[in-house]
Amino acid sequence: MSGDIFLLLVQDGLTTGAIYLLLAVGLLLVFSVTRVIFIPQGDFVAYGTLSFAALLANRVPGTLWLLDGLALLSALISLRHARLVGWRGFALRLGPPAALTAASLLLLRFWPAPLPLGIVAVGIVAALGPLVYRFAFAPISRSPLLALLIVAMAVHYVLIGLGLIFFGPEAASTPAFTDASVGFAGEQISGQSLCVYAAAAVLVAALRWAFGRTLYGRALRAAASNALGAKLVGIDEGTTGRLAFLLAAALGGFAGILIGAVTPIGYDTGFILGLKGFVAAIIGGLASYPLAAAGALVVGIAESFADFWASAYRDVIVFTLIIPVLVWLSLRRPGVEDG
Amino acid sequence: MSARKLLPPLLAVIALAIPYLVPAYALTLLAYVGMAALVALGLVLLTGIAGQTSFGQAAFVGIAAYTSAYLAKVQGVSPFLGLPAGLLGTGVVAWLLGLITSRLSGHYLALASVAWGISFPYLFATIGPLGGFNGMADIPTLSAFGHRLTDPHAWLYLIWAVLLASVWLARNLLDGRRGRAIRALAGGRTMADSLGIDTARLSRTVFVLAALAAGLSGWLFAHYQLFINPSPFSLDAGIEYLFMVIVGGVAWLWGAVVGAGVVVVLRDQLNDLLPRLIGQPGNYETIVFAIVVIVVLQRAPAGLWPMLRRLASPAPPARPGVAVALPHRGAPAGSAPALELSGVTRRFGGLVAASGIGFAVYPGEIVALIGPNGAGKTTVFNLISGALAPDEGRIQVFGADVAGLPARDVARRGVARTFQHVRLLPERSVLENIALGAHERGRSGLLAALLRLDRAEERRLLAEAARQAARVGLAARLMEPAGSLPLGQQRIVEIARALAADPRLLLLDEPAAGLRLQEKAQLAVLLQGLRAEGMAVLLVEHDMDFVMNLADRVVVMDFGQTIAEGLPAVVQSDEAVLEAYLGGIE
Numbered sequence: 070m071s072g073d074i075f076l077l078l079v080q081d082g083l084t085t086g087a088i089y090l091l092l093a094v095g096l097l098l099v100f101s102v103t104r105v106i107f108i109p110q111g112d113f114v115a116y117g118t119l120s121f122a123a124l125l126a127n128r129v130p131g132t133l134w135l136l137d138g139l140a141l142l143s144a145l146i147s148l149r150h151a152r153l154v155g156w157r158g159f160a161l162r163l164g165p166p167a168a169l170t171a172a173s174l175l176l177l178r179f180w181p182a183p184l185p186l187g188i189v190a191v192g193i194v195a196a197l198g199p200l201v202y203r204f205a206f207a208p209i210s211r212s213p214l215l216a217l218l219i220v221a222m223a224v225h226y227v228l229i230g231l232g233l234i235f236f237g238p239e240a241a242s243t244p245a246f247t248d249a250s251v252g253f254a255g256e257q258i259s260g261q262s263l264c265v266y267a268a269a270a271v272l273v274a275a276l277r278w279a280f281g282r283t284l285y286g287r288a289l290r291a292a293a294s295n296a297l298g299a300k301l302v303g304i305d306e307g308t309t310g311r312l313a314f315l316l317a318a319a320l321g322g323f324a325g326i327l328i329g330a331v332t333p334i335g336y337d338t339g340f341i342l343g344l345k346g347f348v349a350a351i352i353g354g355l356a357s358y359p360l361a362a363a364g365a366l367v368v369g370i371a372e373s374f375a376d377f378w379a380s381a382y383r384d385v386i387v388f389t390l391i392i393p394v395l396v397w398l399s400l401r402r403p404g405v406e407d408g
Numbered sequence: 409m410s411a412r413k414l415l416p417p418l419l420a421v422i423a424l425a426i427p428y429l430v431p432a433y434a435l436t437l438l439a440y441v442g443m444a445a446l447v448a449l450g451l452v453l454l455t456g457i458a459g460q461t462s463f464g465q466a467a468f469v470g471i472a473a474y475t476s477a478y479l480a481k482v483q484g485v486s487p488f489l490g491l492p493a494g495l496l497g498t499g500v501v502a503w504l505l506g507l508i509t510s511r512l513s514g515h516y517l518a519l520a521s522v523a524w525g526i527s528f529p530y531l532f533a534t535i536g537p538l539g540g541f542n543g544m545a546d547i548p549t550l551s552a553f554g555h556r557l558t559d560p561h562a563w564l565y566l567i568w569a570v571l572l573a574s575v576w577l578a579r580n581l582l583d584g585r586r587g588r589a590i591r592a593l594a595g596g597r598t599m600a601d602s603l604g605i606d607t608a609r610l611s612r613t614v615f616v617l618a619a620l621a622a623g624l625s626g627w628l629f630a631h632y633q634l635f636i637n638p639s640p641f642s643l644d645a646g647i648e649y650l651f652m653v654i655v656g657g658v659a660w661l662w663g664a665v666v667g668a669g670v671v672v673v674l675r676d677q678l679n680d681l682l683p684r685l686i687g688q689p690g691n692y693e694t695i696v697f698a699i700v701v702i703v704v705l706q707r708a709p710a711g712l713w714p715m716l717r718r719l720a721s722p723a724p725p726a727r728p729g730v731a732v733a734l735p736h737r738g739a740p741a742g743s744a745p746a747l748e749l750s751g752v753t754r755r756f757g758g759l760v761a762a763s764g765i766g767f768a769v770y771p772g773e774i775v776a777l778i779g780p781n782g783a784g785k786t787t788v789f790n791l792i793s794g795a796l797a798p799d800e801g802r803i804q805v806f807g808a809d810v811a812g813l814p815a816r817d818v819a820r821r822g823v824a825r826t827f828q829h830v831r832l833l834p835e836r837s838v839l840e841n842i843a844l845g846a847h848e849r850g851r852s853g854l855l856a857a858l859l860r861l862d863r864a865e866e867r868r869l870l871a872e873a874a875r876q877a878a879r880v881g882l883a884a885r886l887m888e889p890a891g892s893l894p895l896g897q898q899r900i901v902e903i904a905r906a907l908a909a910d911p912r913l914l915l916l917d918e919p920a921a922g923l924r925l926q927e928k929a930q931l932a933v934l935l936q937g938l939r940a941e942g943m944a945v946l947l948v949e950h951d952m953d954f955v956m957n958l959a960d961r962v963v964v965m966d967f968g969q970t971i972a973e974g975l976p977a978v979v980q981s982d983e984a985v986l987e988a989y990l991g992g993i994e
Contacts, residue, residue, distance in 0.1 A: 106515055208706045214515050215461050216705050219654060222463065222647055223698035223705075230695030234686060344526075347519060381534050388523035395508050395520055 078373045084262045084331060086369020087269035091324045092346025093353070093361040094276065095317030100355055101293035102313040104214055105206055108221040111343020112228035113194050113318045117325020118334040119232065121190035122241035127177055131235025132193050133170060139200040140166040165196050183244055191322040198318025199311035206314075207307055225340065232336030240338065243329030265327050272320070273362070285312060341384060345372070348391050354398060427561040435560045439632060441665075441672045442567035443625045448652045448664035449574055450621030455650070456658035457582065458614045459594025461518045463646050464525030465622045470641025471528065472498045472623035473630040474538055477547045480631070482537060487550050491627050498623030499616055506612035517615075525643035532638040543637025550631050567628055571665070574621055578661050580860045581617075585850040585869055587857075588840055590614055591833055599831035602793055603909060604819035604848040613854065644694070651697050655704055657711030666713050671697060725887060728839065728870035734849050737822055737910045744807055746771050746913045746944030747792065752801030752811070754791055761787040763968045765801070771912065774935060774945040776955040776976075779965035780988055785948045786828055788965070789917055792946075793825045794818035805913060820848060824911035826902040828918050828948070834891025838882055841890045841901055843873035845908030876904040881930055896922030900931070907938075914938065916947040920954045932958050956980065964988070 092110055099107040116132050123130035144162045169192050176185050205224045209216060247260035279286040291299040292309040300306060321343075328334065328342070345368050352364030368387060375386040427435060447465050455461040475497045476490030485493075505524060509517040533541050550557040550566075557563065581587055589610055592600040597607040630636050639645070648671065656667020678693035686692060704711060745768040752765040761784045769775045777785050790796040792803060794815035803811040810818045824845065832841050846869045852862035877886050880900050885893060890901050899919055906914055920928050928951070935945060935958060949955045955962065956976040964972040964979055966988040972979050979985055 106519065205702055209709075212705070212709070213459075215455070215459065215518070216709065218515055218518055219461070219650065220702050220705050223651070223701040226647070226694045226698035227702075230690075230692055230698070233690045234688075234692075237688070238690075341526075344522060347522075351516075351519065382530070385527040385530050388527055391520065391523055392508060395512060395516060398512060398516070 074377070078377055079370060080258060080262055082370030082373035083366060084265050084369070085328070085372060086366035087265045088324045088328050088331075089342070089346050089349050089368050090269055090362050090365035091272060091320045091327075092343060093349035093365045094273065094358065095320040096343075096346050096350045097353065097355065097358060097361055098289070098293075099313045099317045100350070102289055103202070103206060103210065103310045104217055106214075106218045106221055106347075107317060108218075108340075108343065109201065109225045109228050110317060110321050110346060111339035111341065112225055112232065113198070113321030113339070114325040114328065114342050115232060115334050115336055115339030116197070116228070117190060117194045117322035118243055118329035119236040119241055119325075119336065120193055120322075121187055121243050121326050121329060123236065124173065124177065124186040124190055125181070125183065125243065127181060129173060129177070130190070130193065131231070132197065133173055135231060135235070136193055136196055136200070137166050137170055139197070139204065143200060143203055165192075169193055169196060187326050191319060191326060194322030194325070195315055195319035198314035198316075198321075201318070202310050202314040207310060210306060210310065229337050229340065232339075236336050238335065240333035240335035241329070242333045243326060245330040261330055265331075268323070268327060272323070276316070289313060345387060348387060351391050352394050427564045432560065435564055437673060437676060439560070439564055439567050441669045442564070442571045443628050443632070444649065444652060444672055445665045445668035446571050446574055446625035446628075447622045447649045448656065448668045449571070449578060449661060450618030451649055451653045452658060452661055452664045453578060453581075453590070453621075454614055454618040455653060456660065456663070457594065458590050458611060460611060460615070461650065462521040462615075462618070463518060463643060463650060464521035464523075464528070465618065465649050466641045466643070466646035467525050467528035468498045468502060468619040468622035469626035469629065469645075470532055470636075470638070471501055472626035473636050473641070474532055474544075474626075476627050477544050477630040477636055478538065480548045481544055481546065487548060487627075487631050488552075490631075491624075494627045495620055495623045498619050498626070502616045502619030503612065506615040510608045510612040510615065521646070522643065525646045529638040529642045532641060539637070541638065543635060545635040547630055547634045547636065549634060563632055567632070570624060570628065574624065575661050575665070577858045581854075581857050582661075584857050584862050584866050585843070585847050585852070586610070586854065588833075588836075588844045589847050591836060592844055595831065595833055598795055598815070599827065600844075601815035602795065602819055602825050602827075603845055603905075604816045606816055644691075648694070648697065651701050653711075654701050655697075655711060657713030659710065660713040660717070662717075663711050663713035666716065667711065670712070725837070727886060728874045729867065731864075731867040731871035733875075734846065734868050734872050734910070737912060743770070745769060745804070746773075746806060747946065748802075748804045749788075749792070750802050752788070752791060752798045752803060754787055754796060754798050760968045762791065762798075765965070765968075765970055767963045767970065767973055769913070769944045769946050771944045772939055772942045773960045774939050774947065774958055776959035776962045777946060777948045777965065778950070778952075778955060778962060779971075783965040783988075784968040785965055786917060787968075789825065789915055789946075789948060792818070793823060793915055819909065822910070822912035823915065824906035824909040824913075825915035826899065826906055826917055826919060830895065830898045830902060832890040832898055832901060832905075835889055837887050838877060838890050838893070838901055839870065839873050839886045842876050842882075842904045842908050843869050845876075845905035846872050846910075849908075849910060873904075873908055876907045879907065880904045880934060894922070896924070896927060899923070900927075903931075903934075911943070913944045913946070916945065916949075918948055918950065920949055920951045928954055 092114065095110055096107050099105050120130040120132045140162055144159055147158060147162065169189060172189050176189060201224060205220055206217065209220065245261040246264045251258050251260065251263060280290050288299070288304045289309055289312060291302070291304055292306070296306070299309070325334065346365070349364035349368050350361045352367065353361030368390065371390060372383060372387050375383045379386065430438070447469055451462070451465055472494030475494040476487055479485040479490045479493055480487050505520070509520050532538050538544065557566070582590070589600060589605045592605065593607060593611055593614070600607045629640070652667035652671045653664060654667070655670055656665070657663025674696070675693050678696055682692035683689050747769040749768070750766040752762055753760065754762045765788055767775070777788065779785055787796065791798050794810065794813050794817065797812040801811065802809060805818065805821050805823055808821060810821065833844070849872070850865050850869055852865050856862045874883070874886060877883055880903055882897070882900060882904060890898060893901065899922065903916065903919060920931055923931060932954065938945060959976055961974060962976050962979045963970060964982070964985050971984045971988060972982045
């Protein structure tokens with residue numbers, strides 16, 4: 070293998086690795102706060118790409134109607150205890166979907182440019198996150214981990230089924246942020262790759278800041294490290310759960326916009342992407358953000374080399390990566406009590 | 409003859425007639441229900457009973473199907489030799505996967521199962537001799553004595569006979585000491601470990617058995633359908649098997665059959681209907697299944713079978729009869745200490761939970777370990793019982809070093825414990841919970857359990873459990889679910905479970921908490937009786953009246969250190985102890 074190809078593969082691997090990193094962060098966040106193994110994370114990636122592509126093609130994406138429908142349903146159900154929810158509660162439930170609907174319709178009519186449409190697409194996907202939590206997971210938040218995991222798997226099937234209805238079977242691509250490329254140490258690095266690196270770095274830094282400095286960020290950390298303790302000091306389980314799902318879905322949707330420019334995404338491609346995020350998160354023992362980030366880059370690079378040498382076995386090779394990690398985990402913590 | 413006795417033969421006759429009463433189309437559907445139910449049966453064992461789950465069971469179906477199909481078609485081997493070969497292949501793969509995951513929590517197994525659920529169909533599609541994505545056609549059917557099995561009625565009998573035999577085997581397995589241990593796996597492993605059960609090995613066994621059930625289904629599938637390709641062995645198929653189990657009733661063997669029936673029939677109906685409604689082709693029935701699974705888990709997590717079962721008002725289980733007593737461990741020889749700690753230290757990060765702890769307990773002696781909350785008493789308990797390993801120091805049980813040994817090895821030396829936070833199987837009867845303690849006193853093998861050859865031993869185990877229940881005063885509540893008892897009584901169940909293990913050293917963590925005055929007096933009498941028999945007892949307790957009247961010696965801990973040790977009366981007037989409890993006298 071020549072040095073050129075080597076560097077090209079590394080660059081490719083780092084680009085997809087950066088996207089897996091965003092997914093791994095979302096997965097870890099959701100798992101630590103709600104104990105949910107968030108299998109549908111990858112479907113939010115596909116929803117991100119496909120919603121964006123639909124908007125660019127001057128179509129209202131079906132995900133928007135799904136969002137409106139779920140939000141309306143949630144508001145209707147909360148009418149039963151309207152006193153408890155209050156005006157602010159209704160505004161929170163209906164405001165964002167209404168704003169996103171208005172924004173999409175107006176933008177499509179007056180300003181169909183990639184940047185605002187991309188923001189709306191991420192917004193739609195992000196707003197779906199808390200609703201998925203509300204309907205699928207909040208009612209059983211105290212169930213055993215396995216029940217949550219099975220519900221997560223079921224939610225994944227609902228989402229890909231709806232994805233097929235909304236977007237049809239064809240894969241879609243989204244435009245790159247830039248066509249430019251930069252010379253670096255005698256190699257050409259594509260501008261899109263640099264955008265992906267920068268976006269991932271900025272998001273991770275922003276999340277780090279938010280977890281350390283903001284009230285809600287600290288509440289999330291508290292809920293993650295000790296759920297009962299957090300409840301006792303007045304942190305609401307439902308709020309942290311919805312927030313975790315909001316952030317994870319936003320990360321997923323954003324990853325969708327980034328990856329749509331690199332590779333075509335269909336309604337059912339998200340699952341495999343999400344799983345690769347999982348491989349990264351498992352490398353981090355489902356607990357450590359830095360290890361998961363390193364894991365994501367390893368997964369990305371391993372994938373790009375596997376693709377080069379044995380493309381038929383690419384996914385098999387990537388999933389096999391978790392086996393040594395599981396062996397290590399099983400040797401490191403014998404006799405540890407089950408979650 | 410009563411109606412109840414006439415019912416089973418009547419049902420059997422109807423069942424045997426079914427293949428000739430239904431249209432040909434339903435014959436096929438019923439065959440697929442039977443084959444799916446076999447896979448689901450294994451999943452019930454794994455998920456509902458042992459508390460682990462797998463999304464990748466379809467891969468095991470595929471391994472057996474491809475093995476037997478390849479041997480029969482390409483190598484010309486009889487399918488009847490393909491069966492053991494297919495099961496062997498499935499079993500070996502499952503055993504290897506189990507080696508990796510059996511010590512991890514359930515969700516790791518599930519995630520790993522996604523990985524192999526994706527990888528195996530991929531391998532089936534890329535390994536040349538297996539026919540790639542098109543798979544293999546013209547697989548030989550089963551034949552015996554020159555007669556080829558092609559009649560769909562005969563196939564239906566065969567498939568359902570295999571299924572019912574498998575249900576029978578699984579029932580036998582669960583109705584015995586191994587079954588109780590498998591159920592104990594689901595409730596966290598600390599308790600099962602403390603009873604000497606090899607939990608990692610047991611969970612591996614269950615995993616392999618579940619895979620073998622899937623393999624059996626795969627063998628039938630290959631020779632029934634006569635062509636195979638990778639898609640029925642995909643991850644999607646594996647998840648559909650799990651959905652069947654959830655809908656049917658995850659903790660019930662018959663739930664597998666009900667769930668397989670509902671899903672296979674519903675899929676058949678929706679397969680035509682939904683694409684027409686939606687207006688484009690696609691497998692939309694999975695949306696329906698997925699929503700049903702979410703609703704079931706939210707509203708009725710036990711599934712359909714328990715509802716059906718309630719209609720039939722099943723007969724209550726029989727109380728255990730009389731049986732020959734189990735062999736007894738016998739009192740230790742000589743006057744060596746039952747338990748001796750010296751310089752035992754355990755740190756959690758910067759916190760020293762136990763520092764240089766040293767004391768001894770002799771046979772025929774009750775020693776109380778007391779101290780304010782957070783003094784490190786439970787840590788010392790966990791160090792002795794092997795739930796934790798000490799950082800420094802020696803722990804000897806009957807003269808043997810046990811520091812750092814896993815809990816089950818400590819248990820096998822005659823140590824039994826109870827837990828501060830009760831760890832019972834709340835759904836199971838008091839009797840079964842106590843019998844779990846006697847697990848290691850049984851010897852019967854897996855095969856004997858499957859074939860119901862362990863009945864004599866099982867009677868002895870249950871009789872022993874009933875004897876221990878009577879001894880602690882629970883004889884009247886023997887058949888009630890343990891979770892229905894008041895918390896104080898549940899602690900007593902734990903003591904009986906510990907006694908059923910025939911220990912020589914008993915570790916009791918707050919046994920009197922939640923008991924009424926009279927019950928405490930009964931407990932004291934029981935412990936005095938055990939002491940008279942030569943049992944060594946170490947107990948942690950906060951009730952000072954109870955401790956001071958019962959204990960021979962008292963060890964006082966505070967901030968992870970021993971601050972006093974001696975006769976109850978002496979300790980009660982010790983200044984350091986008064987300081988620790990009352991905050992000192994200014």
